[in-house]
Amino acid sequence: MRRPLTGLSVTLLLLLNTLLLIGPLLLIALGKFVLPGRRLKAASSRGVMWVAETWAELNKLIFARLLPTVWDIRGGGALRQDTSYLVISNHQSWVDIPALVQAFNRKTPYFKFFLKQQLIWVPLLGLAFWALDYPFMKRYSKAFLARHPELQGQDLAITRRACEKFRELPVTVVNYLEGTRFTPAKHAQQQSPYRYLLKPKAGGVAFVLAALGEQLDAVLDVTLVYPGQGIPGFWALISGQVPRVIIDIRTRPLDPALYQGDYENDGEFRRQVQDWVSQLWHEKDERIARLREEAAAATARPADA
Known part of the structure; x- marks a missing residue:
């Protein structure tokens, strides 16, 4: 009985937090369209980010007071809010997003995700995503693109336009290279060469780098990593069933060679970016294996004693 009560309490508090702040956020967001001059529009954008960060901090407080989850954050000690970052992460669950909030809110600029277009219709949150300039992506199946080849590359065009907006203020851009959440079924269908990851897609990150490289x-x-359990859903988190989340952060310098090229038309440059992504993913797969082994050993140690 305790778990459903915890989940209901957290849900109501998250909803209340959203209802309290969605109005001010949307009101300030209107300034981006009605205020004259770039300075005032930029001030409006900063105001929207401040409200969003406050919303995220209050969510963190709700989690801290009501949930037993330990957020095991490793690395990221020298982060700044006055510069831009590209976050590259594996993607398993909706819990991934609160994990990133725990690690980065008010330590880096407020982050922007590339979202599925359907999420714009989510009550309240869809409006918030719009106000925050989150880019909405419309994904097409291979079969659909075969029938409508004129739509090929639309996601990359949206990525390019979105990144132009990001040039105005510091931003943390989150890119999930897998393009979708990991499941065993998807892993088997892809015949992924990685143990814990789906195959990465280099195209999206290449266009982010091309648009923002000098700014990053x-x-x-x-x-x-979610040690000692399967991949948890969001209900598992808010009902207190996720004991620990490992968030391992490695800060990598950005080689200018990764954004000083033409990914679409230069085959050699495209291979260079793809090789960088493949190496990154190989190292991440190995790191997941090590983190899982360490967590399993730490869990077993008291029982052996």
């Missing part, structure tokens, strides 16, 4: 201070290579 570093790549934040994030590895998320």
Whole structure:
């Protein structure tokens, strides 16, 4: 009985937090469209980010007071809010997003995700995503693109336009290279060469790098692990069933060679970016294996004693 009560309490508090702050956020967001001059529009954008960060901090407080989850954050000690970052992370669950909030809110600029277009219709949150300039991606199946080849590359065009907006203020861009959440079924269907990851897609990150490369201070290579359990859903988190989340952050310098090229038309440059992504993913797969082994050993140690 305790778990459903915890989940209900957390849900109500998250909803209350959202209802209290969605109005001010949308009101300030209107300034981006009605205020004259770039300075005032930029001030409006900063105001929107401040409200969003406050919303995230209050969510963190709710989690801290009501949930037993330990957020085991490793690395990321020298982060700044006055520069831009590219976050590259594995993706397993909706819990990944609260994990990134725990690691980065008010330590880096407020982060931007590339979202599925359907999420714009989510009550309240869809409006918030719009106000925060989150880019909405419309994904097409291979079969659909075969029938409509004129739509090929639309996601990359959206990525390019979104990144132009990000040039105005410091930003943390989150890119899930797998393109979707990991499941054993997807892993088997892809015949992925990695143990704990789906195959990465280099195209999206290449266009982010091309648009923002000179603005980015570093790549934040994030590895998320849920030790001692399967991949938890969001209800498992808010009902107190996720004991620990490991958030491993590696700050990587960004080689200018990764954004000084034409990914679409230069085959050699495209291979260079793909090789960088493949190496990154190989190292991440190995790191997940080590983190899982360490967590399993730490759990077993008291029982052996």
